[in-house]
Amino acid sequence: MNPHEKAVDVFERLMASPLSGTIRSASQLAQSTQIPGSTVHRHAAFLESEGMLGKGPDGAFRHGSAASRIGLSAMGFGDHALRVEPILLWLRQSSRQTSFLAVIQGRTLLMGPHSNGRNSQNFSIRSSYDLDHCPDISYGSDNRFYLGERTENDRQRLVSLACVARSKTGVCVVGIFLPSAPENCATTENLLRSAQERFLQPANQ
Amino acid sequence: MVDKMRSNIQRISAVLKGFDSLNTPRSTHAIISDVSMSRSTGFALLRALVVGGWLERANHGFLRLGPKAFGLAFGSLDLPQGLGQSSWLVATARSNRNQAQLPELEWDPTLIETVQTEQFQKPGPHRIGFSNASLSNVWRRAMMQSVKYARYLRERQHLKITFRHAQDDPAVQISQIKELVKGGIDILMVSAITTHDADLSDYLAELAAGGLPIVAVDRRPKNPVSLVSFITASDRRIGRISALWMAEHLKGKGRIWMLSGRQGTSPAMRRQQEALAAFAEFPSLLIESISATNWTPESGGNVINDCLQKYGNPPDGVWCDSGLQGVGSMQRFFELGIKIPAHTGGDLNEMYRLGLQQKVPFVALDYPASMGARSVEIALDILGGRPVPRRVEVPVQIVLPRGFETENVKADRWAETHVAWDMPNDTILSQGPSLRRIGVRA
Numbered sequence: 304m305n306p307h308e309k310a311v312d313v314f315e316r317l318m319a320s321p322l323s324g325t326i327r328s329a330s331q332l333a334q335s336t337q338i339p340g341s342t343v344h345r346h347a348a349f350l351e352s353e354g355m356l357g358k359g360p361d362g363a364f365r366h367g368s369a370a371s372r373i374g375l376s377a378m379g380f381g382d383h384a385l386r387v388e389p390i391l392l393w394l395r396q397s398s399r400q401t402s403f404l405a406v407i408q409g410r411t412l413l414m415g416p417h418s419n420g421r422n423s424q425n426f427s428i429r430s431s432y433d434l435d436h437c438p439d440i441s442y443g444s445d446n447r448f449y450l451g452e453r454t455e456n457d458r459q460r461l462v463s464l465a466c467v468a469r470s471k472t473g474v475c476v477v478g479i480f481l482p483s484a485p486e487n488c489a490t491t492e493n494l495l496r497s498a499q500e501r502f503l504q505p506a507n508q
Numbered sequence: 509m510v511d512k513m514r515s516n517i518q519r520i521s522a523v524l525k526g527f528d529s530l531n532t533p534r535s536t537h538a539i540i541s542d543v544s545m546s547r548s549t550g551f552a553l554l555r556a557l558v559v560g561g562w563l564e565r566a567n568h569g570f571l572r573l574g575p576k577a578f579g580l581a582f583g584s585l586d587l588p589q590g591l592g593q594s595s596w597l598v599a600t601a602r603s604n605r606n607q608a609q610l611p612e613l614e615w616d617p618t619l620i621e622t623v624q625t626e627q628f629q630k631p632g633p634h635r636i637g638f639s640n641a642s643l644s645n646v647w648r649r650a651m652m653q654s655v656k657y658a659r660y661l662r663e664r665q666h667l668k669i670t671f672r673h674a675q676d677d678p679a680v681q682i683s684q685i686k687e688l689v690k691g692g693i694d695i696l697m698v699s700a701i702t703t704h705d706a707d708l709s710d711y712l713a714e715l716a717a718g719g720l721p722i723v724a725v726d727r728r729p730k731n732p733v734s735l736v737s738f739i740t741a742s743d744r745r746i747g748r749i750s751a752l753w754m755a756e757h758l759k760g761k762g763r764i765w766m767l768s769g770r771q772g773t774s775p776a777m778r779r780q781q782e783a784l785a786a787f788a789e790f791p792s793l794l795i796e797s798i799s800a801t802n803w804t805p806e807s808g809g810n811v812i813n814d815c816l817q818k819y820g821n822p823p824d825g826v827w828c829d830s831g832l833q834g835v836g837s838m839q840r841f842f843e844l845g846i847k848i849p850a851h852t853g854g855d856l857n858e859m860y861r862l863g864l865q866q867k868v869p870f871v872a873l874d875y876p877a878s879m880g881a882r883s884v885e886i887a888l889d890i891l892g893g894r895p896v897p898r899r900v901e902v903p904v905q906i907v908l909p910r911g912f913e914t915e916n917v918k919a920d921r922w923a924e925t926h927v928a929w930d931m932p933n934d935t936i937l938s939q940g941p942s943l944r945r946i947g948v949r950a
Contacts, residue, residue, distance in 0.1 A: 307549075307556040310516030315560060315576075317517075321583060346517045352661040353521050354885060358941040359586065360905060360921075366583035368885070373524050374581025377573035381529025385897050388585055389619035392903055399918065406578065415581035421918060430582045470530075501620060 313338055317346060321356065321365040322430070332364065371416055378406045378413075379470030383502060391418045394479060394498045398491050401428070401480045402498070405464075408473040410434045412450065420480065440466045440474050447481070463492050465499035477502055514664070519543055519553055524562065524577060531573050533566035586903045586920075614744065621898035623736055628721045629893030630694050633666035636887055637688030638697040641727060642676040645803045645832050647855055647877055650936030651699075651726065654880030657942035662888075669884070678705045689715065695887045696720055700727045702772040709734070721890050725883035727774050736890055739883040739900045743775045746873045746904060747782030747829065749917055750852035753871040754787075754825045756914035757850055761792035762824030765815050767808055767837060769829050771800040775875070779829040787827075796823060801833040808836025816844075825850040830875060831859035838862050854907055858933035860923050864909060871917060872907040872926075878940030 304312065316336040320326050326335055333343040347364075350356040354369030366374075372384035387404055394402035395418035403417035412432045419428070432450040440446050450460045464476040479495045481488045522543045527534065540550030554571065557563040561576035643649050652671070659669045670688060674681035678701050685708075688696065696715065700708060709730040716722055716734035724738045732738060754764065766783065769776030780798070787793050797815050801807035808828065816822065822841065826849055828834035834853025839862065841848040853859055854872025863870045879902045889896050907926045908919040928935055928943075937943065 305552065305556070307516060307552040308559070310520060310553070311556045311560045311562065314517055314520045315562075318580065324584070346515070348661050349515075349518060349664065350521065352658075352665065353525075355521055355580075359584065360903075360940075362941060362944070366580055369521075369525060370580040371583065372529075373527070373573065374578050376527055376529050376531050377575070377577035377580075379530050381531070384529070385622050385895065386620045388903075389616075389897075389901065391585055393615055393619075404581075413578055413582075415578075416583055416585055418585045421920075428584070430579060497615070501615070501617075504620065 313342070313346065317343070317350060318355065318366070318370065321363070324363050324365070326364045327358075327362045374415065375404075375475075378472045378475065380406070380468055380475045383467065383475065386502060387416050390477070390498050390501050391416060394418070394477070394494055395420045398479060398494045400482060400491055403428070403478050404467070405476050405478055406473040407434070407438055407440065407464075407476060410436075410438070412448075412476075413473075438464070438474075440464060440476060463488075463495055465495050467499060467502040516549075516553060519545055519549070520557065520562075523554070523557065524573065524580075527573050533570035533572045535569055536571060537569075539571065586905070616742075616899070616901075618899045619897065619901060622895045623898055624895050625721070625736065625890045626893045627719075628695070628736070628890050630891050632891075633668065634695070634888065634891050635693045636667070636669045636695055636697055636884065637685070637691070637693035638669055638671050639681055639685045639688060639699070640671060640673045641681065641699045641701040643673050644676055646934045647803065647830070647832055647875065647936050650877035650939040650942075651880040653942040654878050654939045655884055657940070658881040658884035667884075667888075674701060676701055678702065678708060681705075682708055682711055685711065685715075689720065693720075694891055696722045697725055697883055697887055698722060698729070699725050700729045703728065703730050703774040703777070704772050706730060721887075723883055723887055723890070725879055737886050737896045737898060737900060739879050739886055739902070740775075741876050741879060741902045741904050743778035743875075744782045746875065747779035748786045749906060750779075750829075750871055750873055751783035751786035751827060753908075753914055753917040754827055754850060754852055755790045755793055756916060757869055757871075757912065758793065758824050760790040763794045763796045763819075763821075764825045764827055765796055765811075765823045766798045767811050767826060767828045767833050768798065768800050769803045769833070776800070776829060783827055783829070801836075803830055803832040805833065805836030805839065808833030809840040810836075812837045812840040822846050823849055826852075828853040831855040831872065835859040835862065838866075838868065842866065855936055855938065856933070857928050857931055857935040857937055860907075860927035860937070861929070861933065864923060864927060867909075869912050870909065870923075871912070872923065873904050874907065874936075874938035876902040876904060876938040876940070877936050878902060878938060878942075881940060881942070 320332055326332050329344040329347050332347055333340040354367040357365050357367035359365045372381055375381045375384050391402045400420040404415040406413045412434055414430050417428055435449045446464045448462055450462055461481045462478050463481055464478040467477050468475040477498050481491055526542055536554055561574045563571045564574035566572045659667055672684035674684055681701055712722055712729050712734040721736045722734050724735050728738050768780045799811045826837050831853035834851055835856050835858050838848050848866050848868045850869040852871050854874045882902055886896050905920040907921050907923050909923040
């Protein structure tokens with residue numbers, strides 16, 4: 304491995320570290336990435352200062368705002384980066400369900416930023432899911448899907464999706480986990496439509 | 509070409525940040541030139557990034573962000589924590605019943621307004637001037653710790669932040685801002701003493717007209733036209749949720765004393781307005797007293813003394829817009845041997861400790877002192893020429909002791925896991941990573 308490939312490898316390991324949600328210090332980061340402590344300390348401080356890494360309310364490392372913007376830009380949806388946090392938090396607080404922004408490529412849903420609601424905490428969120436059927440998501444409609452393997456009477460993984468934007472690489476959707484009680488789904492999906500409208504509003508500058 | 513970046517990690521970060529929101533392909537020469545890499549380093553690093561999947565080739569000599577880069581978007585924005593699985597299940601069953609009645613939270617459209625900042629772009633190292641209202645209470649000192657943590661992270665980039673604390677005197681604040689500007693700064697951060705100060709508002713408008721970018725943190729000036737961005741938290745949410753919890757906890761009836769924050773400040777006014785609006789929905793609640801405090805334990809305790817003298821019997825609930833005075837209120841009841849009534853507030857570790865030890869029913873919505881660091885990030889985004897939100901609201905968590913949730917107010921976190929038993933009473937728990945950062949003190 305040449306020095307440049309090695310640097311890319313170190314970067315990749317450092318940026319993958321927030322996925323566990325349990326790493327709170329540079330020394331824990333060094334342990335989990337198996338990179339020397341002094342190197343990790345220096346790079347982690349830099350990446351945090353650049354917004355590539357951040358720290359959540361529990362002190363655990365997570366992806367920072369700059370990382371989120373790069374990620375969305377990679378799919379051509381970087382214009383939504385500044386809206387994601389307020390809209391998803393509003394949606395989660397209003398519904399108590401997990402809200403998220405994701406990109407659909409074929410039958411794969413690539414999960415982006417999300418806000419964990421208390422009513423859908425029974426399983427951890429993965430970075431990608433195979434959808435149970437091929438989506439035909441259009442503006443103005445909502446679509447229900449099961450994420451991951453479905454069991455009989457399993458409503459915990461039922462999500463509703465609404466289209467926010469399209470690019471050559473995929474369809475950007477705002478989504479929400481639906482409540483277990485079917486009679487409450489309409490309220491939740493109304494909130495989802497409000498969130499969709501906010502993503503669709505032109506930037507007011 | 510001089511290679512200005514110190515490490516390949518810095519170069520990688522700069523390369524990935526250099527693509528626009530639509531991932532428009534860029535020429536390898538433009539990328540290398542922007543990041544100020546030597547040609548040999550540049551081509552080798554870009555090749556490694558392509559092999560790793562972080563970049564992909566678009567056309568001959570052009571690159572764009574690759575499939576691996578999308579993974580950077582994956583992550584939790586905020587994590588309700590410390591709620592055990594069994595608690596989740598109970599809470600889930602309960603809240604599912606009420607889902608249909610759940611009120612839609614008010615939406616603030618300014619949260620998705622963005623401001624273009626190319627005109628403020630400047631090469632580093634950057635100089636920030638911070639005019640802070642004061643260090644008169646522990647929350648303000650925690651906010652300063654958060655700002656200093658942000659500076660500490662950027663030591664290697666030689667970020668300079670010059671602080672001035674105006675001791676809650678508007679005239680002093682204006683003269684200190686003049687001094688900061690005269691000393692040479694690239695951007696001004698300001699936490700205004702009151703929203704009523706027209707002189708400060710006019711002076712900031714004058715500075716903005718002259719081309720100086722200004723961001724406000726925590727408290728804004730009267731006229732926000734001078735601001736590029738305002739970093740705060742939702743005072744309306746704090747006021748409304750805390751009052752709704754108290755009203756529901758008291759089953760819609762009883763006597764309430766209200767202890768607001770510092771008179772004339774925008775957070776105190778907004779929280780009180782929202783709380784009063786929420787209480788108004790419950791006609792059998794009696795708001796017996798509304799008092800301003802100085803956001804200090806002493807002022808909270810003094811108000812309780814005065815009210816006890818005036819009304820005789822303790823109330824059913826004490827609504828405080830912050831734990832800064834709330835802890836003084838709780839302490840006074842405790843010292844007098846009176847059972848502590850239901851309280852609202854938070855912020856201070858002591859409020860949680862006392863509330864839990866004395867089994868006081870309370871709800872806490874900590875006003876996040878971590879907004880200090882966030883304001884530095886926004887300031888640096890402005891100096892980097894990147895678009896920023898017009899208004900940033902740092903998320904506020906609902907913290908409740910186990911067993912005290914109400915129909916519409918559920919915990920994001922239990923007080924039992926939020927409290928820091930190993931830290932001093934005057935610790936502000938919402939200051940983010942600076943909380944346990946040794947050596948970063950206001």
